[in-house]
Amino acid sequence: MKQFEYFQENFNAKLKTLEAANTLQLERLMHQLEALNSTNNLKLEQLVYRLKILDAKNDVEQQTEANMPRSCREVKERVYDVPTTHLIQPDFAADPIKVLCELKKRGGGWAYILNRFDGSQNFDFDLEEYKQGFGNLSSEFWLGLDNIHYLTGYEISELLVELVDWNGTSVFAHYDVFRVGSGHEGYLMTVSGYKGTAGDSLSNNNYSKFSTKTIDLDIWSLESCAQKHGASWWYKNCLKSLLTGKYLKGDVPLEQINKIMYWDTFRGAQYSLKEARMMVRPRIERND
Template sequence: MIRKSFFTLCLSLNLIFFSSENDQEKFDIVSTSQRPSNSLSVEQALTSQIENLNTKLKALETELKHRIEALESTNNLKSEQLTHCLTTLESKNVQAYWLKQHQHPPTNCREVKDRGYDVSTTYLIKPDFAPNATKVLCDLEKKGGGWTYILNRFDGSQSFDFDLEDYKKGFGKLSGEFWLGLDNVYYLTGYKMNELLVELVDWNDQSVYAYYDRFRVGSEDEGYVMTVSGYNGTAGDSLSYSNNMKFSTKTKDFDKSSTASCAEYFDASWWYNYCMKSLLTGKYLKGEVSQEHKDKIMFWQTFRGTAYSLKEVRMMVRPRVKSDGN
């Protein structure tokens, strides 16, 4: 808009100059060749006309000057605004860089919630003593929030038929079914007492839960032994039977059975005793199963029994807010 006005003013000035030059030429012709008898009147008229043109010219010059000053002022203002924006952006980038370099990632999903986040999704955490940060799935809403998923199954798309190395590292996708990995669970729970929340859903979409106020998984040297106690909930307690048991696989048998390997017989890795009352890593089938698959499925004995393959299971942990020292 300003550029258009500037062009209009320049065009007006050119027209005035052109008009003045033409009038001057007319004056010279009249004064030298065909000077009328009333030449004084003609000269006075032309002089008056020139004076009017000069007045208009000065007015246009003044207006042009004001327009230029306004344009410069606007440009200066925009320049100042741009400088301010760039300075602010640079400052924020520096702050973000500093935070990225110096602020420790949260150690678990409870700390994610404590930092003000409230959307249940994936976050980067670095548990105490863990060698590297890792992505986890957090539930920041359920039962106070701050839960870190260690197991999630809901459609059977991910096989759980793996041996120790895979169970150590973890497998699956955080956007789907997965096992977080025994090493990660150890770093989450091995140095401080955690709570455990197990959620179960059957094929009628009935949902129940089992809550334990003490849960810990030991290191690899300890055989990833599980400590669990303090049950409360609606699902019944089918996990405490495996308390203080090491994690068994087909090649690493730590169960108490003297006749056979539970992991080999039931074709699944788990914390076996003589052998188990729950198997959340078992085969994913639908509802009631035949005798052939009994006890080899994803089941929870006190909810639907050992011959019913559940639809959904979730295991989540979070640090206890208060500890009584036990």
């Protein structure tokens, strides 16, 4: 009997020890679980906080894009007096376009689409480069046919051409209507309503597509105008102007005629101009 009591006491003692160990282990597990939950809650709170920051940033970006000027004319209307390079958001452009704005000349609000004045930028490119644009807004550049389409293709726009010869004589050509179609239209140019001092050397190519030396979209049946004149441009029955032509100085040899940067009604096709600028802006309808 005593042996049984001893056995029972020993068993109870071991059972209590085991229960105590299990209780301690259970408490440890509970503490670990609580710590894990606390860590997860902290991580969750941090994640929610980051999401809120991203949402706020996205709201600001959307608001900024919504408030972005659609054109250099709107830049002028908002009375910016910061440097003339701006981001604008034309209505149908997927992304903002960085442009050089002229805010003072002839009423201001012009966006440069071509700027040449020292010959530092090569203009001898094919269609892909002319689509995308090239050069630097702080120097010589071509804005790009796609960008020009977004600036002019969806509302009535006007064009300003400024030219300077090597004697410093400046002239201009202003067109009341200027539009460049999409790539599917061959970047078809519509231009009319000339006035100015340079003479009209562009209306002759009204309703012409943009051709390059590898893509002939002119209507001249004998050969490619772009190959003949060595430059990409809006050709019809060839041309009376070529502001993307070679940058030379003044009168040129016979073999360079019609291949240079020229405007036929100002100094002729044998004279390479010193400066050429093309600028566009949305037209304000007038009753006169």
